[in-house]
Protein backbone atom coordinates (compact mmCIF):
# COMPACT_ATOMS: atom_id res chain seq x y z
CA UNK A 1 0.00 0.00 0.00
CA UNK A 2 1.27 3.45 -0.93
CA UNK A 3 0.62 6.01 1.80
CA UNK A 4 -0.63 9.03 -0.13
CA UNK A 5 0.65 11.95 1.94
CA UNK A 6 -0.14 14.44 -0.80
CA UNK A 7 -3.79 13.40 -1.04
CA UNK A 8 -4.18 13.31 2.75
CA UNK A 9 -2.54 16.74 3.08
CA UNK A 10 -4.84 18.20 0.41
CA UNK A 11 -7.90 16.89 2.26
CA UNK A 12 -6.68 18.31 5.56
CA UNK A 13 -5.95 21.69 3.97
CA UNK A 14 -9.54 21.76 2.66
CA UNK A 15 -10.88 21.03 6.17
CA UNK A 16 -8.64 23.73 7.65
CA UNK A 17 -9.81 26.21 5.02
CA UNK A 18 -13.43 25.53 5.94
CA UNK A 19 -12.65 25.78 9.66
CA UNK A 20 -10.86 29.13 9.23
CA UNK A 21 -13.70 30.48 7.06
CA UNK A 22 -16.36 29.47 9.60
CA UNK A 23 -14.46 31.07 12.47
CA UNK A 24 -14.08 34.30 10.50
CA UNK A 25 -10.47 34.76 11.54
CA UNK A 26 -7.26 35.36 9.60
CA UNK A 27 -4.36 33.55 11.26
CA UNK A 28 -1.02 35.09 10.30
CA UNK A 29 2.28 33.27 9.80
CA UNK A 30 5.64 35.00 9.56
CA UNK A 31 8.46 33.10 7.89
CA UNK A 32 12.05 34.18 8.33
CA UNK A 33 14.42 33.27 5.52
CA UNK A 34 18.11 34.11 5.90
CA UNK A 35 20.24 34.08 2.76
CA UNK A 36 19.38 32.82 -0.68
CA UNK A 37 19.72 29.03 -0.55
CA UNK A 38 17.49 27.85 -3.38
CA UNK A 39 16.04 24.79 -1.60
CA UNK A 40 15.14 26.86 1.47
CA UNK A 41 13.57 29.55 -0.71
CA UNK A 42 11.50 26.87 -2.47
CA UNK A 43 10.27 25.35 0.82
CA UNK A 44 9.28 28.80 2.09
CA UNK A 45 7.39 29.49 -1.15
CA UNK A 46 5.53 26.18 -0.73
CA UNK A 47 4.53 27.18 2.81
CA UNK A 48 3.24 30.55 1.61
CA UNK A 49 1.29 28.86 -1.17
CA UNK A 50 -0.42 26.59 1.38
CA UNK A 51 -1.25 29.66 3.50
CA UNK A 52 -2.80 31.43 0.48
CA UNK A 53 -4.81 28.33 -0.35
CA UNK A 54 -6.56 28.14 3.03
CA UNK A 55 -6.95 31.73 4.23
CA UNK A 56 -3.86 32.14 6.39
CA UNK A 57 -2.07 35.45 5.87
CA UNK A 58 1.67 35.08 5.44
CA UNK A 59 4.52 37.51 5.59
CA UNK A 60 8.05 36.65 4.55
CA UNK A 61 10.91 38.33 6.34
CA UNK A 62 14.00 38.02 4.15
CA UNK A 63 17.40 38.76 5.62
CA UNK A 64 20.71 38.85 3.72
CA UNK A 65 23.01 35.83 4.08
CA UNK A 66 25.68 37.79 5.94
CA UNK A 67 23.56 39.06 8.87
CA UNK A 68 24.73 38.49 12.45
CA UNK A 69 22.93 36.47 15.12
CA UNK A 70 21.89 39.67 16.89
CA UNK A 71 20.35 41.03 13.65
CA UNK A 72 18.16 37.91 13.49
CA UNK A 73 17.30 38.11 17.20
CA UNK A 74 16.29 41.78 16.86
CA UNK A 75 13.94 40.93 14.00
CA UNK A 76 12.46 38.02 15.97
CA UNK A 77 11.79 40.25 18.99
CA UNK A 78 9.80 42.57 16.73
CA UNK A 79 7.77 39.65 15.43
CA UNK A 80 7.22 38.34 18.98
CA UNK A 81 5.80 41.71 20.00
CA UNK A 82 3.72 42.24 16.86
CA UNK A 83 0.10 41.49 17.86
CA UNK A 84 -0.81 40.77 14.23
CA UNK A 85 1.57 37.79 14.01
CA UNK A 86 0.31 34.44 15.34
CA UNK A 87 3.07 32.08 14.22
CA UNK A 88 6.78 32.43 13.47
CA UNK A 89 8.83 29.96 11.44
CA UNK A 90 12.57 30.44 11.03
CA UNK A 91 13.58 28.41 8.01
CA UNK A 92 16.46 26.05 8.82
CA UNK A 93 19.33 25.52 8.24
CA UNK A 94 20.68 28.98 9.01
CA UNK A 95 24.03 30.24 7.63
CA UNK A 96 26.98 29.02 9.70
CA UNK A 97 27.76 32.35 11.41
CA UNK A 98 24.32 32.32 13.06
CA UNK A 99 23.80 30.70 16.47
CA UNK A 100 20.78 28.50 15.71
CA UNK A 101 20.18 27.62 19.39
CA UNK A 102 19.90 31.28 20.34
CA UNK A 103 17.54 31.90 17.43
CA UNK A 104 15.26 29.01 18.39
CA UNK A 105 15.32 30.17 22.02
CA UNK A 106 14.23 33.65 21.04
CA UNK A 107 11.05 32.74 19.15
CA UNK A 108 8.19 33.21 21.60
CA UNK A 109 6.98 29.71 22.67
CA UNK A 110 3.38 30.83 21.98
CA UNK A 111 4.28 31.66 18.36
CA UNK A 112 6.61 28.68 17.84
CA UNK A 113 4.74 26.80 15.09
CA UNK A 114 7.72 24.45 14.57
CA UNK A 115 7.63 23.26 18.19
CA UNK A 116 11.42 23.68 18.39
CA UNK A 117 11.56 25.99 21.44
CA UNK A 118 12.96 24.23 24.56
CA UNK A 119 9.68 24.94 26.40
CA UNK A 120 7.73 23.14 23.70
CA UNK A 121 10.28 20.34 23.46
CA UNK A 122 9.93 20.02 27.24
CA UNK A 123 6.16 19.75 26.90
CA UNK A 124 6.66 16.96 24.38
CA UNK A 125 9.03 15.11 26.73
CA UNK A 126 6.54 15.57 29.57
CA UNK A 127 3.60 14.45 27.47
CA UNK A 128 1.87 17.81 27.91
CA UNK A 129 -0.14 19.48 25.14
CA UNK A 130 1.81 21.94 22.99
CA UNK A 131 2.84 22.52 19.40
CA UNK A 132 4.53 19.45 17.92
CA UNK A 133 7.26 19.58 15.28
CA UNK A 134 5.61 19.53 11.88
CA UNK A 135 7.25 16.51 10.26
CA UNK A 136 6.75 14.07 13.17
CA UNK A 137 3.21 15.41 13.65
CA UNK A 138 2.46 14.84 9.97
CA UNK A 139 3.81 11.28 10.19
CA UNK A 140 1.62 10.51 13.22
CA UNK A 141 -1.35 11.78 11.21
CA UNK A 142 -0.49 9.47 8.30
CA UNK A 143 -0.24 6.45 10.65
CA UNK A 144 -3.54 7.34 12.33
CA UNK A 145 -5.47 8.05 9.13
CA UNK A 146 -4.32 4.79 7.53
CA UNK A 147 -5.12 2.82 10.68
CA UNK A 148 -1.53 1.70 11.23
CA UNK A 149 -1.35 0.61 14.83
CA UNK A 150 1.41 2.08 16.97
CA UNK A 151 0.38 0.58 20.31
CA UNK A 152 2.75 -2.28 21.08
CA UNK A 153 4.48 -1.92 17.71
CA UNK A 154 8.25 -1.83 17.47
CA UNK A 155 9.13 1.46 15.78
CA UNK A 156 12.68 2.09 14.64
CA UNK A 157 13.63 5.71 13.98
CA UNK A 158 16.78 6.29 11.93
CA UNK A 159 18.15 9.73 12.81
CA UNK A 160 18.37 11.68 16.07
CA UNK A 161 18.00 15.25 14.83
CA UNK A 162 16.25 17.82 17.00
CA UNK A 163 13.76 18.63 14.23
CA UNK A 164 12.75 15.08 13.24
CA UNK A 165 14.37 12.04 14.87
CA UNK A 166 14.02 12.96 18.54
CA UNK A 167 10.49 14.38 18.50
CA UNK A 168 9.44 11.47 16.26
CA UNK A 169 10.69 8.94 18.79
CA UNK A 170 8.90 10.74 21.61
CA UNK A 171 5.59 10.96 19.74
CA UNK A 172 5.76 7.26 18.89
CA UNK A 173 6.48 6.49 22.54
CA UNK A 174 3.49 8.61 23.63
CA UNK A 175 1.46 6.53 21.16
CA UNK A 176 2.55 3.37 23.02
CA UNK A 177 5.11 2.11 20.53
CA UNK A 178 8.33 0.43 21.63
CA UNK A 179 10.91 2.76 20.15
CA UNK A 180 14.50 2.23 19.06
CA UNK A 181 16.52 5.22 17.90
CA UNK A 182 19.35 4.51 15.47
CA UNK A 183 21.85 6.97 13.99
CA UNK A 184 25.12 7.26 12.12
CA UNK A 185 27.10 5.53 14.88
CA UNK A 186 24.70 2.59 15.26
CA UNK A 187 26.33 -0.79 14.71
CA UNK A 188 24.62 -3.32 12.46
CA UNK A 189 21.68 -1.08 11.58
CA UNK A 190 20.07 -3.75 9.38
CA UNK A 191 19.73 -6.23 12.25
CA UNK A 192 17.73 -3.61 14.18
CA UNK A 193 15.57 -2.29 11.34
CA UNK A 194 14.74 -5.91 10.41
CA UNK A 195 12.83 -6.19 13.70
CA UNK A 196 10.74 -3.08 13.08
CA UNK A 197 7.00 -3.01 12.50
CA UNK A 198 7.41 0.69 11.62
CA UNK A 199 10.58 2.25 10.20
CA UNK A 200 10.91 6.02 10.08
CA UNK A 201 13.99 7.02 8.13
CA UNK A 202 15.28 10.54 8.68
CA UNK A 203 18.91 9.84 7.95
CA UNK A 204 19.43 12.13 4.98
CA UNK A 205 21.20 9.56 2.79
CA UNK A 206 19.61 8.75 -0.54
CA UNK A 207 18.63 5.11 -1.01
CA UNK A 208 20.25 3.89 2.23
CA UNK A 209 17.25 1.82 3.40
CA UNK A 210 17.36 -1.28 1.23
CA UNK A 211 15.14 -4.35 0.97
CA UNK A 212 17.40 -6.53 3.16
CA UNK A 213 16.80 -4.11 6.07
CA UNK A 214 13.01 -4.41 6.05
CA UNK A 215 10.77 -7.07 7.59
CA UNK A 216 8.03 -8.20 5.16
CA UNK A 217 4.82 -6.28 5.83
CA UNK A 218 6.50 -3.45 7.77
CA UNK A 219 5.39 0.18 7.42
CA UNK A 220 8.16 2.33 5.95
CA UNK A 221 8.05 6.11 6.38
CA UNK A 222 10.58 8.04 4.31
CA UNK A 223 11.51 11.51 5.58
CA UNK A 224 14.48 11.89 3.23
CA UNK A 225 14.60 14.91 0.92
CA UNK A 226 17.93 14.32 -0.77
CA UNK A 227 18.74 16.24 -3.92
CA UNK A 228 20.69 13.91 -6.20
CA UNK A 229 21.63 15.17 -9.68
CA UNK A 230 18.81 17.67 -9.54
CA UNK A 231 16.27 15.01 -8.56
CA UNK A 232 14.51 14.62 -5.23
CA UNK A 233 15.21 11.21 -3.64
CA UNK A 234 14.16 9.71 -0.35
CA UNK A 235 16.26 7.71 2.11
CA UNK A 236 14.48 4.55 1.02
CA UNK A 237 15.27 2.59 -2.12
CA UNK A 238 11.62 2.62 -3.18
CA UNK A 239 12.00 0.19 -6.12
CA UNK A 240 13.24 -2.69 -4.01
CA UNK A 241 11.58 -1.88 -0.66
CA UNK A 242 8.02 -1.19 -1.85
CA UNK A 243 7.30 -4.81 -2.90
CA UNK A 244 8.26 -6.01 0.61
CA UNK A 245 6.76 -3.26 2.74
CA UNK A 246 3.17 -3.47 3.92
CA UNK A 247 2.84 0.27 3.51
CA UNK A 248 5.27 2.91 2.31
CA UNK A 249 5.41 6.68 1.76
CA UNK A 250 6.71 7.88 -1.62
CA UNK A 251 9.11 10.80 -2.15
CA UNK A 252 7.83 13.17 -3.36
CA UNK A 253 4.18 13.01 -2.34
CA UNK A 254 4.54 11.42 1.11
CA UNK A 255 5.82 13.06 4.27
CA UNK A 256 6.70 16.48 2.72
CA UNK A 257 3.14 17.65 2.02
CA UNK A 258 2.05 16.45 5.49
CA UNK A 259 4.81 18.58 7.06
CA UNK A 260 3.23 21.62 5.47
CA UNK A 261 -0.30 20.59 6.46
CA UNK A 262 0.90 20.25 10.08
CA UNK A 263 2.46 23.70 9.91
CA UNK A 264 -0.92 25.09 8.85
CA UNK A 265 -2.61 23.25 11.76
CA UNK A 266 -0.05 24.63 14.21
CA UNK A 267 -0.55 28.15 12.86
CA UNK A 268 -4.32 27.95 13.32
CA UNK A 269 -3.85 26.55 16.82
CA UNK A 270 -1.42 29.35 17.69
CA UNK A 271 -3.94 31.92 16.47
CA UNK A 272 -6.77 30.34 18.44
CA UNK A 273 -4.84 30.11 21.70
CA UNK A 274 -3.50 33.66 21.40
CA UNK A 275 -6.93 35.17 20.93
CA UNK A 276 -9.54 33.13 22.74
CA UNK A 277 -12.88 34.14 21.20
CA UNK A 278 -15.56 35.22 23.69
CA UNK A 279 -17.97 32.33 24.33
Ligand SMILES: Nc1nc(=O)c2c([nH]1)NC[C@@H]1CN(c3ccc(C(=O)N[C@@H](CCC(=O)O)C(=O)O)cc3)C=[N+]21
Nearest residue numbers: 043090091092093114134225232252253254256257259
Ligand atom coordinates in the same frame (compact mmCIF):
# COMPACT_ATOMS: atom_id res chain seq x y z
N1 LIG B 1 11.97 25.77 10.51
C1 LIG B 1 11.85 24.80 9.63
N2 LIG B 1 10.73 24.04 9.62
C2 LIG B 1 10.57 23.04 8.71
O1 LIG B 1 9.53 22.35 8.73
C3 LIG B 1 11.59 22.82 7.73
C4 LIG B 1 12.73 23.64 7.78
N3 LIG B 1 12.83 24.59 8.74
N4 LIG B 1 13.74 23.44 6.91
C5 LIG B 1 13.67 22.48 5.85
C6 LIG B 1 12.75 21.33 6.18
C7 LIG B 1 12.26 20.57 4.98
N5 LIG B 1 10.82 20.74 4.95
C8 LIG B 1 10.01 20.26 3.93
C9 LIG B 1 8.70 20.68 3.74
C10 LIG B 1 7.93 20.24 2.68
C11 LIG B 1 8.45 19.37 1.75
C12 LIG B 1 7.61 18.94 0.60
O2 LIG B 1 6.42 19.20 0.55
N6 LIG B 1 8.18 18.28 -0.42
C13 LIG B 1 7.48 17.80 -1.60
C14 LIG B 1 8.31 17.92 -2.86
C15 LIG B 1 8.93 19.24 -3.12
C16 LIG B 1 9.86 19.17 -4.31
O3 LIG B 1 9.37 18.99 -5.43
O4 LIG B 1 11.08 19.25 -4.11
C17 LIG B 1 7.15 16.32 -1.45
O5 LIG B 1 7.87 15.63 -0.72
O6 LIG B 1 6.22 15.87 -2.10
C18 LIG B 1 9.74 18.92 1.92
C19 LIG B 1 10.50 19.35 2.99
C20 LIG B 1 10.45 21.50 6.00
N7 LIG B 1 11.50 21.86 6.75
